[in-house]
Structures are given as structure tokens and as C-alpha cells.
Amino acid sequence: MLLIRDVLDKQMVDKEQNRIGKADGIVLYLSDGNAPEVAFIEMGSLTLSRRLGRRPHRWMLWIRRAAGAEGAAEIFRVPWAKVRDVGVDIEVDVDRRVTPLGRCQEWLEQHVINRIPGGQS
């Protein structure tokens, strides 16, 4: 498996094949004398903006704080042990409601969709 080709930027799905976001970043674990190990897959806008550059990253932090997001500077990480399969998609054993996408969807539903007439149906 090649990390950049086969993991980074791939579609992530949960056990029910719901799309839960992309593999936005990879975290390696380095220790003396051992080969580097894949520790986590990172997901979310913070990781994405950091890949774009320092300034976009700061903007994203600012936006998240301004929106009053809980744990605004917290990066969502999926431990590699939770990865069940890497194929066309990466299947992971994660509750989709706790992913950045899941939380964002919930926030949007409560704060935006429910205020638009007909949004509930």
C-alpha cells in the first residue's frame, strides 16, 4: 500500500457505507530504532487548511472560533487500528455523528435547516 496514493485524500466511509468525509491528513508515529508507523488519519477543515498554508490555517481557526464551535482547535483523528478496509473507499469503525462532517451537519440542521420553511420534511 502506498500511503499518498492509496490513503491520502480518499473517501472515508463508516460500517454502513455512509460517506463521512475524506482522509484529509495522515499522522505517522516515529520512535527510535523502529520503522515509522501510521498512527492516525486526520479529518476536517483544520487539516485541509493547514495543507493549504499557514495563513488559511489561521483563518480557519478564526472562523471556527467565531462560529462558536466546541473545541475549535481540536483536530479529529481516526486511529489506524479502526481502519477495516482500504479499497475504493476507506472503511473505518467510527460513529459518523462524531466526525467533523457529522457535527457540522447536525449544527446546520439545528441552526439553519430548521429555520427554513419546509426544511423539516
Added chain:
Amino acid sequence: MKKLLQISLGIVTSVGGFIETGQIATSAQAGAAYGFSLLWAIAIGTVCLIFLIEMSGRFAIASHHTVADGMRERFGSNYFLLTLLIVSIVNLLVLASEIGGVTLALQFVSGVDYQWWALPVAFIVWLLLWKGTFGMIEDGVAILGLVALCFVVGVFVMDPPWLEVAKGLVPTLPDKQPLHYGFIAVSILGAVIAPFLFLFYSSGAIEEKWDKSFFGANRVISTLGMSFGAVIAAAILIVAALAYPPRGITDIEGYDQIAPILTPALGKWGFYLFAASLGITCLGAALEASLGQAYLVAQGFGWNWSEDAKPRTNPAFSLVYTGFIAVAFMPIAIGVDPLQLTIFSMAITALALPFGVVPFLFLMNDRNYVGDHGNGWISNTAVLVIIGLSFIVALITIPLQIFGG
């Protein structure tokens, strides 16, 4: 049998995406200014479009990825964000033009100025997406869109000199105004090769779970569907070439000059048929452009996307098209001329094409994605040459057209 039904539906649907304000405006201008001599631009654009649409279907079948997925995965998030930005600007201009087309159609039948229709039209587009199931909307618009066949009828009623028409299929340089000629040629190319068509087509292939048995059907749908659309676009150009020059009109300055395009052929009914064709096809294209944008964003960031995603189950997806429509109706509402906006948008589309198409060609030649179903040299060369040339001509003529008046 089921496949046959799917193929015919695919063909009809492609007409719905193909004919819209871009085709109508650019073909009418070309016909009025240069007779049949720009027919080749429609032909070349269609060849390129057939190649690209066939590729995006083949890509989806062979790799189980949509085009947006593939771009993000192969070229990384930063390049994807750049492409997303460029395609979004193009889509926004196209959507604004389509909304303009519907508002004009309403102006022609009601007499009320187009500006006032911008908000109601945007609202209806939004409401159809918010409440409707997309399959229903798509088939409905596709079937109603067949009214655009009235242009083909118009051609036969007017009985053009067919030999002259055939000569128009051979690319030639003009004897007057080469810059304007080049500008109209790239606008035609931009109108034919609309980016939302690919977003749509590959998404449809994934959603309908096309498997390896669909390679043939994909080829048939892309070829016949796009050719069918091209025949209508060519018909508009031919009707314009027959209707305008005898009346001394060679430069079309507004849509009110395009509105009577069918009256020499079909009389009073021609006017209403034109308004109906413009309104319905632009409404269909507006729906497809809005939804195409939501697909692109959702696929690029890994959200759930589906034709029938309800706002409550997928808020982010619904809010993308909502916000998109909310921005796109503004140019028309503040009174930007729909014809100028359309022609300009189509030329910008031609300018933006390489940014999406060149990486896509890389994907189509990458065995990790398409395996043994990669491109041959003919399709690679044809697409590269057409896209490259139209980019260069667009780069030269757009600034001159804007600043040179």
C-alpha cells in the same frame, strides 16, 4: 430491454443539458454575423464533448469514482481546491445566464421586464431542488425540452441551400472581423462543453451503479445524446443565418432580436415556441448547474450526495445549492444584460476548460484508476488539441472583446 430504456432516457436527458441559453445565444449570433460559416465550431465542440462525456462515464465504470473524487484523490486537496474555485466561478456565471434565459422567456410572454422575474425564477429553481425528487425533475425537463426541436422544424420549413450549409462544416477563416469571429467561435465551444455536464454524467453513472456491462451503453448514450443536441444547436445557427441577414441584421445586440428568430419560418407560433424552448431548456440547465455544483462540493469533501438527498438528512449538500442560487440570481436582478452575460460566460468557460480537462486526461491514462480501459491516442490528441486551441483563442479574444468594445 431495461438497458434500452436507460439508453433512450440518457439520450433525451443529454438534450436537456445540451441546449440552453449559451447555445441559443451563441448560435444565433454566429448565424446572423457569419451565415453558415461557423457551423464547424459546433461540430468540433461536439466531437470534443462526446470524447469527454464518454471518458467521464468510462472513468466512473472502470474506477468506481466520480470525476471529482478522482481529481481530489490523484492531485491532492490543494489542487482540488483550485479546480473547485475555477469551476465554481464558471458554474456561477452559467447559472446566472440560465436564470437570465428563463426570465427573458417570461418577459417575452408577459411583457414584464426580465429583472423582476429574477427572484421568482431563482425561488422556483430552489424549490424544485428542495422539494422535488431529482429523477422526476430531470425526466420532466428532458421531455418538455423536446420543444426545442421546433428549431429543426424551422430549418426544414425555410429549406436552406444545403450545399452552403455543408460548406460551413469546414473550418475557414473569415473575410471580415477575425477577432469577433474567433470570439464567437470560442463562445460556441464554451457553450457546447459545459462543465456541469461531466459532473452530472459521472455522478449519474455512479448512482445508477453502472457496471462493466455498461461500457457499450455509455458509448452509445454519449455519442447519440450529444449529437442529437448538436443537431438542434446547428439548427438554431442555420435558422439565424436564414432569418437575419435578409433583414439587414448582422450584429445581434440583445435577446429581443433573437426572440423573433422563428417567426419567418413558423409565424406567430414561432415566437411562442421560441419563448417556450428558451424558458424550459434554461430552467433545466439551471437545475443541472445548481445540482452539479452541489455534487462537486460534496464529492470533493467526501459528503453523502444523492439525487434525492432531503435537506434534513443532508443539510450541507442542500445549503450548497441554496447559497449558490442566492448568489447567481443577483446579476440579473440588478439588470445585467442577459445576452452579454451569456456570451461572456461561455467564453470564460472556454478559457477555464484546460484547468479541469488536462488533469482529467491524466486520470484517464492512469492504470491505477482505469486499468485496461485507458484512453487511446486519438481521444487524447483530439481533446488536447481542441481544448488547447480554444484556450489560446479565448485568451487572445476575450480581453480585446471586453476592452475593444
